[in-house]
Amino acid sequence: MEPMEEPLRGIGNLHLDLSDGIVAASESGEVPSTPSMVYTDVNVVPEHDNEVSVPAISSFQDSIFLKAEISALRAKQRSLDVKRREALDKILDIKGSIRVFCRIRNGLSMDNKKIMSPISTGLEKITVRSVGTRKEFNVDKVFPQDSTQEDVFLEVEPILRSALDGHNVCILAYGQTGTGKTYTMEGTNDRQGIVPRAIEELFRQVSKDKSTSFSLSMSMLEVYMGSLGDLLSQRHPSARTMNSIPKCSLSILTGSNGTVEVEGLTDVMVPDLKHANRWYARGRRARATCWTNVNEASSRSHCLTRITICRSGDKVEGDKVVSKLWLVDLGGSERLLKTGATGQTLDEGKAINLSLSALGDVIAALKRKRNHIPYRNSKLTQILSDSLGDGSKVLMIVHISASEDDVAETICSLSFAKRVRAIEANVSEDAKKQKEKSIAELEQQIHDTEEELHKVRSQIERVENMVQENNKLFLNDDQKGSPRSPLILDQIEIVGSPQTTKKVIGKTCHTSVPHFMASTACSRQRQSAAGEVNSKLRAMRFGNKSSANFLGSQFLSYSGPYLLANSRSSKSKQVTCEANISKCRHSLFSCNPDNASQNSTDLKPPNLPRNKKVSTSQPNFRVTPHQHRRRMSDLT
Numbered sequence: 001m002e003p004m005e006e007p008l009r010g011i012g013n014l015h016l017d018l019s020d021g022i023v024a025a026s027e028s029g030e031v032p033s034t035p036s037m038v039y040t041d042v043n044v045v046p047e048h049d050n051e052v053s054v055p056a057i058s059s060f061q062d063s064i065f066l067k068a069e070i071s072a073l074r075a076k077q078r079s080l081d082v083k084r085r086e087a088l089d090k091i092l093d094i095k096g097s098i099r100v101f102c103r104i105r106n107g108l109s110m111d112n113k114k115i116m117s118p119i120s121t122g123l124e125k126i127t128v129r130s131v132g133t134r135k136e137f138n139v140d141k142v143f144p145q146d147s148t149q150e151d152v153f154l155e156v157e158p159i160l161r162s163a164l165d166g167h168n169v170c171i172l173a174y175g176q177t178g179t180g181k182t183y184t185m186e187g188t189n190d191r192q193g194i195v196p197r198a199i200e201e202l203f204r205q206v207s208k209d210k211s212t213s214f215s216l217s218m219s220m221l222e223v224y225m226g227s228l229g230d231l232l233s234q235r236h237p238s239a240r241t242m243n244s245i246p247k248c249s250l251s252i253l254t255g256s257n258g259t260v261e262v263e264g265l266t267d268v269m270v271p272d273l274k275h276a277n278r279w280y281a282r283g284r285r286a287r288a289t290c291w292t293n294v295n296e297a298s299s300r301s302h303c304l305t306r307i308t309i310c311r312s313g314d315k316v317e318g319d320k321v322v323s324k325l326w327l328v329d330l331g332g333s334e335r336l337l338k339t340g341a342t343g344q345t346l347d348e349g350k351a352i353n354l355s356l357s358a359l360g361d362v363i364a365a366l367k368r369k370r371n372h373i374p375y376r377n378s379k380l381t382q383i384l385s386d387s388l389g390d391g392s393k394v395l396m397i398v399h400i401s402a403s404e405d406d407v408a409e410t411i412c413s414l415s416f417a418k419r420v421r422a423i424e425a426n427v428s429e430d431a432k433k434q435k436e437k438s439i440a441e442l443e444q445q446i447h448d449t450e451e452e453l454h455k456v457r458s459q460i461e462r463v464e465n466m467v468q469e470n471n472k473l474f475l476n477d478d479q480k481g482s483p484r485s486p487l488i489l490d491q492i493e494i495v496g497s498p499q500t501t502k503k504v505i506g507k508t509c510h511t512s513v514p515h516f517m518a519s520t521a522c523s524r525q526r527q528s529a530a531g532e533v534n535s536k537l538r539a540m541r542f543g544n545k546s547s548a549n550f551l552g553s554q555f556l557s558y559s560g561p562y563l564l565a566n567s568r569s570s571k572s573k574q575v576t577c578e579a580n581i582s583k584c585r586h587s588l589f590s591c592n593p594d595n596a597s598q599n600s601t602d603l604k605p606p607n608l609p610r611n612k613k614v615s616t617s618q619p620n621f622r623v624t625p626h627q628h629r630r631r632m633s634d635l636t
């Protein structure tokens with residue numbers, strides 16, 4: 001017998017079993033309360049219910065399309081990023097992986113008198129006149145006396161991007177005591193140096209790139225008289241006197257693949273710029289300084305700031321990449337006689353000079369591609385060994401004084417620079433021009449790619465906002481505050497290209513229902529009967545948009561894209577579907593304010609056993625979904 005042809009005597013307490021996506025009703029023999037729940041046949045979805053949910057479906061579809069759009073934009077972003085990285089790598093390769101800049105301290109002597117300078121500069125050339133001789137030195141870039149901190153940082157910036165791209169990077173400030181190494185690296189409060197600017201820039205870049213997740217950590221250490229001190233350790237004496245030199249408690253470990261780690265070195269996670277700045281300020285305070293005749297706040301040690309960048313690519317890129325950015329303020333090279341150093345200060349000066357000489361040997365050996373690189377000659381070179389060699393980018397900023405008094409030290413420092421960049425020194429003019437041309441082209445390519453990247457990022461942001469808006473709309477379309485809409489939307493994951501997704505969407509949202517739900521001749525007859533019943537009951541409905549209708553009938557097709565996109569086996573489909581339905585079953589009662597207000601006498605809280613049979617005066621309503629399906633097949 002057809003269930004819907006019998007006059008409906010009434011549906012009382014509504015009990016649902018959604019375990020198979022079928023909404024049924026029960027009765028207590030009293031007032032009909034939820035007529036929209038009476039569909040015993042999943043094929044019977046009266047027209048008005050479809051109409052009711054059209055805005056919801058549209059919002060839903062929009063969301064899927066928008067997510068597909070985001071997916072495509074992210075793919076584009078990744079390919080642009082790869083293009084940018086490749087161009088940057090090429091530039092750095094052409095320029096050389098070890099580069100030397102020279103910064104000249106402004107023309108003030110220690111007693112602040114203007115002096116005649118023995119130095120004249122070109123863009124990449126420095127000429128030093130001394131006792132009737134004239135010496136020329138080539139570097140990659142000269143920063144004359146009037147250069148600002150910004151000028152210096154602009155040239156340093158590209159190498160930071162290399163660190164974010166996964167290369168180990170080392171930026172070292174070298175030079176005679178008092179020539180401005182600490183000024184260049186740390187700067188002052190109003191003229192920040194490379195380190196604080198680099199930290200800021202890293203966080204800026206990281207926040208721009210939403211398709212990749214970065215985590216940054218920071219360490220600071222000093223190499224003092226051949227010993228290592230942890231500047232971020234709680235135990236480090238921040239106000240140290242000459243007699244309280246910290247004992248070396250750190251040792252250097254080298255892994256089989258050449259990676260270096262300092263055992264026991266404090267490494268703090270820095271989730272944001274504020275944390276990073278706080279830790280950096282703390283490390284700075286701890287750095288050893290004492291008085292010398294030359295510089296009132298002379299650094300008696302090498303200060304190394306390490307930012308470890310952990311880049312985990314998105315689903316496409318896969319593995320994590322860890323890179324290190326070393327920002328090193330080297331101790332001042334000095335002629336010990338001139339500084340008048342004695343005792344402890346003399347020893348400190350000797351230690352600094354020895355390690356600087358070891359650093360020069362290492363870089364020179366790397367430049368000449370020697371088989372043996374003498375990393376082990378000093379603690380400084382041991383620590384930096386995995387960030388100076390193959391695949392790393394090294395930038396040394398040699399600081400010199402413009403003062404006549406310092407000319408001997410200036411020549412020493414520039415000779416060091418010459419040794420470090422020796423191989424690059426004898427390049428023909430033609431080759432130089434060709435290099436410059438290639439660099440200019442690549443820089444233009446990077447510029448264009450970055451502009452495009454910027455556009456893509458803002459497009460992604462816009463579409464993401466639209467998705468959010470759409471989610472809200474979707475919620476409002478159905479029932480404000482219902483938790484199930486976001487539940488359903490969140491399950492949609494665009495796995496393939498937009499084309500693939502459209503296919504999936506087409507299959508599930510527009511045209512098809514699951515095969516077992518396809519209508520038959522009998523079910524179409526029953527549908528018209530159900531339509532009649534429903535129109536009779538419409539008056540008694542407790543809202544225009546029945547969540548039960550939506551959930552019981554349309555939910556299955558809504559879960560379709562998710563199932564199709566993510567589940568390969570029918571078993572997993574079933575599990576997902578059941579899980580969703582059980583959530584919906586809960587939301588159906590607990591979150592439908594209309595239900596609660598209009599049917600408070602009839603509707604009971606949904607403490608239902610999962611397969612509880614529904615009961616109505618209609619024998620046909622007393623079926624579990626399982627029985628119901630069997631009956632359907634009997635009829636067709």
Ligand SMILES: Nc1ncnc2c1ncn2[C@@H]1O[C@H](COP(=O)(O)OP(=O)(O)OP(=O)(O)O)[C@@H](O)[C@H]1O
Nearest residue numbers: 105106177178179180181182183295298299331332
């Ligand atoms: N380009 C510059 N413009 C203005 N002031 C500078 C500049 N370079 C250095 N100074 C100032 O000169 C003084 C010495 O500089 P700084 O301490 O940076 O030298 P240093 O090379 O680090 O010396 P040391 O090796 O002894 O630590 C500081 O007061 C610093 O502010």
